[in-house]
Amino acid sequence: MVSENASDGTFRPALSTQEAVARMFALTGVSASGRGEKRALVALRDALGVNVDVVATGAVLGAHLADALGQEWLPARDTVRNKLSLAGHNRLLAAAAEARRAGSLRRVRERSTVLEGPEWEAFNPAVSKIEAVTRIAALTGSPREWLGPGGKEHKSVLINLADRLLPDADLDRSSKTRLAASIAAELGVPWTDACYSTGETIQLVGLNQVLAGAERRLGMLGTSLTESLGSPRAEGEALTAALFEGWDGAAWEARSCIEWLQRRRLRGYNDTEWQGWYFEARAREILSAAFPPPATPVQVTYANTTFDFALNYVWDLKAHTDEKVFPSDGRREAERGAVILNDERAVRRCVDDGGLGFLMLSGGAVMDEDGSFLAWHRQFKAEQGVLQALSNSGRSRMRKVAFTPYRVEAFWVQNRLALDAAVLEGALGVQTIGRQPPRIAGQPGAIRPGKFVLRPRQASSALLVAGMSWR
Numbered sequence: 001m002v003s004e005n006a007s008d009g010t011f012r013p014a015l016s017t018q019e020a021v022a023r024m025f026a027l028t029g030v031s032a033s034g035r036g037e038k039r040a041l042v043a044l045r046d047a048l049g050v051n052v053d054v055v056a057t058g059a060v061l062g063a064h065l066a067d068a069l070g071q072e073w074l075p076a077r078d079t080v081r082n083k084l085s086l087a088g089h090n091r092l093l094a095a096a097a098e099a100r101r102a103g104s105l106r107r108v109r110e111r112s113t114v115l116e117g118p119e120w121e122a123f124n125p126a127v128s129k130i131e132a133v134t135r136i137a138a139l140t141g142s143p144r145e146w147l148g149p150g151g152k153e154h155k156s157v158l159i160n161l162a163d164r165l166l167p168d169a170d171l172d173r174s175s176k177t178r179l180a181a182s183i184a185a186e187l188g189v190p191w192t193d194a195c196y197s198t199g200e201t202i203q204l205v206g207l208n209q210v211l212a213g214a215e216r217r218l219g220m221l222g223t224s225l226t227e228s229l230g231s232p233r234a235e236g237e238a239l240t241a242a243l244f245e246g247w248d249g250a251a252w253e254a255r256s257c258i259e260w261l262q263r264r265r266l267r268g269y270n271d272t273e274w275q276g277w278y279f280e281a282r283a284r285e286i287l288s289a290a291f292p293p294p295a296t297p298v299q300v301t302y303a304n305t306t307f308d309f310a311l312n313y314v315w316d317l318k319a320h321t322d323e324k325v326f327p328s329d330g331r332r333e334a335e336r337g338a339v340i341l342n343d344e345r346a347v348r349r350c351v352d353d354g355g356l357g358f359l360m361l362s363g364g365a366v367m368d369e370d371g372s373f374l375a376w377h378r379q380f381k382a383e384q385g386v387l388q389a390l391s392n393s394g395r396s397r398m399r400k401v402a403f404t405p406y407r408v409e410a411f412w413v414q415n416r417l418a419l420d421a422a423v424l425e426g427a428l429g430v431q432t433i434g435r436q437p438p439r440i441a442g443q444p445g446a447i448r449p450g451k452f453v454l455r456p457r458q459a460s461s462a463l464l465v466a467g468m469s470w471r
Contacts, residue, residue: 009301011094012310015281016264020089022289027096029107029292031127031204037083041065044096046108057082062092069095086265101296113208114190122222123215125208128290130245131225132207133157134238138228139214140164146241146468149248152201158183158210165214176200180210187213226294226312232355235313236410237466239287239359243408246286249470251366251404252278254373258380270381275403279319279361284308299353305346307356314350315357315410316342320456322362322406328369338453344430347452351419357412357465358454366402373401407469411459427458
């Protein structure tokens with residue numbers, strides 16, 4: 001992909017169309033309702049002020065947007081029939097991020113707020129509930145917030161705001177929605193039927209009303225998410241909360257996850273460790289939809305390694321098998337191995353440049369004792385014309401037929417001093433990685449460079465900044 005800002009290492013290409021769409025919504029300030037590719041392009045059109053009829057196809061709209069952004073547009077590369085290809089989405093996404101940095105892309109004021117008038121022009125509406133509750137809590141230094149089942153906000157976000165910002169106000173605390181309405185009235189912002197729904201649920205519109213009123217009362221109107229997350233710990237807590245909301249702790253079935261990856265043409269569906277690829281792809285979509293990118297992106301590419309996510313700080317996504325579950329007798333076997341991270345050179349350079357974090361999802365793997373999944377996966381690959389990879393050892397590892405998330409945690413390495421200390425304490429280490437699978441039987445595979453590894457038990461005391469558990 002070619003873009004003006006790719007060479008400085010700040011652009012992180014989307015892995016899938018769904019991720020690209022989520023990032024366009026977040027970039028333009030439009031709340032994502034569904035995965036609508038066309039709606040995301042229309043949001044980008046409105047943010048750029050481009051005059052293109054909404055009835056135009058996605059391919060036509062993409063060409064006009066590329067022209068407005070000064071991007072070369074090649075239909076054979078950037079479109080597929082009447083839609084955009086992943087390359088086309090990434091081309092627009094990179095250029096739009098650069099346009100925002102230059103100040104030529106405005107955030108679209110949409111249905112995520114009912115505020116009207118010039119006094120509210122500075123307000124940056126949250127694009128998701130998790131962003132809204134994170135920012136509301138940050139305004140008064142309240143404890144971090146997360147969402148409950150079904151994406152429902154906790155009453156605590158309103159109680160903490162009321163206690164700290166409006167201690168003397170006569171508020172109706174008899175229910176969550178009444179408390180929100182009382183806070184809105186005290187802060188002088190409208191509260192309409194669009195702000196809440198049955199079941200004591202406050203809509204994103206309602207949370208944005210409270211957020212806007214509180215920012216104005218504190219003289220902080222116009223604060224962005226990245227300004228609210230002033231430390232790696234705060235950012236790690238917010239990202240962990242978003243990932244926790246994104247899953248319900250139910251088991252991932254291998255076949256459905258592999259087919260999900262294949263449908264999206266993502267890496268990993270032919271890989272033994274499919275759960276790592278699935279987590280990375282799903283997590284990137286979840287985080288991209290939950291949080292708008294910073295106006296000035298940070299560098300994410302070092303030594304040919306592009307880390308997975310960044311707001312103020314750089315993070316990489318990892319899945320870890322905490323224990324193996326054997327279905328024949330219910331036996332559970334703890335997995336004591338270290339988690340393989342990234343290329344040693346890339347980790348050191350990123351840490352030196354401002355720190356590096358790891359968002360790790362740990363869980364239990366149900367093992368394929370009878371080999372039925374292995375047989376299915378080999379047939380699945382054979383139907384694609386993929387040959388079974390040879391093994392350096394001549395043995396085949398038992399596969400994972402399912403994976404159940406247990407917890408999600410954020411680990412942070414602040415600087416080179418912290419990195420060296422973590423290595424001395426055994427929380428981190430450098431491991432020589434085995435060779436690539438051989439291309440020719442009887443011949444050794446290619447040598448791979450060393451990687452950092454993380455030992456979860458030691459890292460929990462040395463590097464852990466946030467964590468949430470489904471158990």
